[in-house]
Amino acid sequence: MSGLTTHILDLTHGLPASNVTIELYSVSNAGRYLLKTTVTNADGRLDQPLLSGEETKVGTYELVFHIGDYFRSKNLTLPDPLFLDIVPVRFGISNIESHYHVPLLVSPYGYQIYRGS
Structure with a gap:
């Protein structure tokens, strides 16, 4: 199965x-173009x-994770501005x-990203 997926774990x-909210962009020398906006499920x-599979093209992409809004919704004591807002x-x-x-x-203070399976 080809294509692109993601998931988010709150450490x-x-x-x-x-x-x-997650945005997916295609990135090239001509600019950065929004391909899709979506939201994680439960x-x-x-x-x-x-x-x-058929949408996947060779190239550079960018995922933008709007994690600040998520942590704000958890009623944590967080600094203003947040250390991590948009990843x-x-x-x-x-x-x-x-x-x-x-x-x-x-977490509100760090993240890790990797190519999973």
């Missing part, structure tokens, strides 16, 4: 991060892939036959 609460995942992740797709899974592990 502060040890739970999937639901109701987080499992911290998306109901549909960000890119299905952009730029990555490349070089093989359209492969599946790319880009999960985000996040």
Whole structure:
């Protein structure tokens, strides 16, 4: 199965991060173009892939995770401005036959991103 998926895990609460807005951009020398905006479900995942097999093209992409709104909704004592509000992740797709899974592990003060399976 080729395409692009993601999920978000809230490391502060040890739970999937639901109701987080995610934007997907295509990035080139000509600019950055919004391809899709979506929101995570109760499992911290998306109901549909960000890119299905036929939509996947070789190139550079950017996922923008709107994580600040998520942590604000959790009634945590947070600084103003937030340390992390918007988390952009730029990555490349070089093989359209492969599946790319880009999960985000996040807290209000740090995050980790990796290519999952």
